[in-house]
Amino acid sequence: MKKLLSVKKVVSMLLVLVMVMGLAVGCGSSSSESEEDTSSGGGDNPEAFTIGFPWQTSSTDPTFVSIENNVKAAVEAAGGELVVVESDLTADDLINNVSDLISRGVDGIIFMPASDSMLATVNQMCTEAQVYYATMFRTINDESIKEEVYSSDYFAGGCNEEDETAAYDIVNSMVEQGVENLCVINIAKGDTSSDLRDQGVEKAVEETGINLLNTTYNITAQTDMTKTIESYIAAYPELDGILLAGTYCDAALPTIEKALSDHGMDGEIIVGRIDFDFTMGEYLEAGSFHVSYGGQQQIDPLLSTVILVNKVIGTPIVEDGPFVQVCNYLELTSSEEAQEYLTYFLGDNAVFTPDEIKESMIKFYDDSINADTYQEIVDNFSVADVAQRHEGMESEE
Numbered sequence: 001m002k003k004l005l006s007v008k009k010v011v012s013m014l015l016v017l018v019m020v021m022g023l024a025v026g027c028g029s030s031s032s033e034s035e036e037d038t039s040s041g042g043g044d045n046p047e048a049f050t051i052g053f054p055w056q057t058s059s060t061d062p063t064f065v066s067i068e069n070n071v072k073a074a075v076e077a078a079g080g081e082l083v084v085v086e087s088d089l090t091a092d093d094l095i096n097n098v099s100d101l102i103s104r105g106v107d108g109i110i111f112m113p114a115s116d117s118m119l120a121t122v123n124q125m126c127t128e129a130q131v132y133y134a135t136m137f138r139t140i141n142d143e144s145i146k147e148e149v150y151s152s153d154y155f156a157g158g159c160n161e162e163d164e165t166a167a168y169d170i171v172n173s174m175v176e177q178g179v180e181n182l183c184v185i186n187i188a189k190g191d192t193s194s195d196l197r198d199q200g201v202e203k204a205v206e207e208t209g210i211n212l213l214n215t216t217y218n219i220t221a222q223t224d225m226t227k228t229i230e231s232y233i234a235a236y237p238e239l240d241g242i243l244l245a246g247t248y249c250d251a252a253l254p255t256i257e258k259a260l261s262d263h264g265m266d267g268e269i270i271v272g273r274i275d276f277d278f279t280m281g282e283y284l285e286a287g288s289f290h291v292s293y294g295g296q297q298q299i300d301p302l303l304s305t306v307i308l309v310n311k312v313i314g315t316p317i318v319e320d321g322p323f324v325q326v327c328n329y330l331e332l333t334s335s336e337e338a339q340e341y342l343t344y345f346l347g348d349n350a351v352f353t354p355d356e357i358k359e360s361m362i363k364f365y366d367d368s369i370n371a372d373t374y375q376e377i378v379d380n381f382s383v384a385d386v387a388q389r390h391e392g393m394e395s396e397e
Contacts, residue, residue, distance in 0.1 A: 046313035046364050049080045051305065052101030052109040054087035054094055061250060062278045062346040067301050071110060073350035074305035077357035078313055078364065087111075089248075091118040098122050098133075108132040108156070108312040110305045115190055116142040119149050126154045132311050134158040136304035137296070138192045150322055156311035157322030158304040161296045163193050163274075166329040167200025167245055170272050170293045172208065173331070177290055179241030179270045181211045183232045185225075187246040188218035197245045197274060213239060220248050222255045229259035244273035253279050257288055274329070278346055281338030295330035295341070298351045299381055303327070303374065306361045315363035318371060325374050330382060337383055343394045344386045351386050353393075 053071055056064055068084065075082045083106055087097045091114040101109050102125060109126065113119050113135050126133045135158040140146040149155050174182070184201055187194035198215070205212045213236045219225050225247075232239055244252060253273060260266040266288040276294030283289030307323050310316055317323040332338060345351060352361070360377065363369040 045079045049078075049107040049309075049312050050083050050105070051075045051080055051308065051312070052083045052085065052098075052104065052106035053305075054085050054089075054097030054101070054109075054111050056089055057084055057086050059250075063276070063297050066298055066346050066350075069348070070298050070302040070350040070352075071305045073352065073354050074302050074309060074357055074361075077306070077354040078309050078362050080309060080312075089114060091115050094118060095121055095125075098125055102126070102129045102131055106131065108134070108308045110134050110136060110158075110301070110308050112137045113192070116140055116145045116192060120145050123149050123152050123155065127152050130154065132156050132308060134304050134308035134311070135160075136301045137161070139163075139196070141192050141195065155322045156308045156316070157324045158307060159300045159325045159327055161300060161327045161329055163196035164200040164203070166274055166293045167197040168204045169200075169329075169331075170274060170291060171201055171204035171210075171243065173291050174241050174243065174270050174272050175204070175208045175210055177270050179210060181213055181236065181238045182241040182243060183213050183236065183239060184215040184243045184245050185219060185228065185247060185252075186215060186217055187248065191246075194246055201243070201245060210241075211238075219252075222249060222251060225249050225252055225255045226259050229256055230263070233259075233263050233265065239269060241270045241272070244271070246274055251279070253277055253283065253289065257283055260288070276330075276332060276338075276341055276345070278342055280332065281335045281342060284333070284338050285335035290333070292332045293329040294332065295345070295381070295383065296327050298345050299378070300327050302350060302352060302357070303361075303377075306357060310361075310363050313362075313364055315367070317363060317369070317374065323371065323374075325371075325378065327378050328381070332383065340383050340387045344390050345383070347394055349390060349393055351381075353390075356389070 055068055057068065072082045083101065083104060085097050085100060087093050089112065094111055094114055095118055098109055109131060119140065122133065132154050134156040137160060139160045140149060186197060189195065214232065216228050219228060242256065244256065256271065257266060260269060271289050272291045274293050275297060276292055280289060280292055303325055307317060307325065332341065358365055361369065
């Protein structure tokens, strides 16, 4: 009997040992699966973050809408959330917008500065709040402000264009088409982009020897645009070229074209503009509009925002100081190119999709991404490039 009990005890102990080993194996398996889930799930993405964006969201202009679409794609590529607030884009309003976004607890802010002077205020606000910020479309001309901003740990950088070069090139293009007497319309004086475009125009005028008859600034209403064109026609019978170097006036090109048409001068005056718009194609086809430099309205805010996103999530493009990328202007002279621009730049999709941005621009996912990567992206960017990459996507909702 004792022997039988002893055998039973041994069997029981063996069963317990097997159960314990089974539990251990089970726990080990569960732990392994958990670790695998982590590495293939949330651990593969940055922590949640928000980016604030003051923008003129009330505008229905397709270009303004596309700018917001490109900023959104850049944020969502890394899993972030975009917080958009309405702005009239003046310096005072932008400063208020930045204050509002800081109070909402955003991790970064992307905006288009209206002047150099406002950057000193924004820099102080963001530094004190420890909120990263980046700029788009604008460089900093004031050296003292530039030094202050660039030395801040919270200025991520951004993207801007060679405004002076673009203005210089487009004037030369218009001269090659026969312009000898030019009038120019530009954004307000003091705007960094406007001032640089003025410099480019002046340089081209001086080198080519043409006459710069007049430069008009800060036209925001269509009625004022019409009056300006009519005053040019009345005051300068020798006028043979109009350059729209920049404006915030809605439907600026159609307004100019109508004023010229009403006076029987459409097609007789060479018309060019900096900044593509959605009406170019019909006038290029009719021969009443001749050349435009642009394309930066989409690539610039996208890259500026991606630069900020990389900084916010802890994988800056460069380790020391801000990262600033300069973009090229694209030249557009045909109705076919204008149609591709309309389809692929002003549609529902950004010029790079979130998946494309994630793969080629977010350093968190590929630590080989660096400044040279961004330069290559800019060098390869064109209307044809976007059309080729996104062919078949134009019908997406």
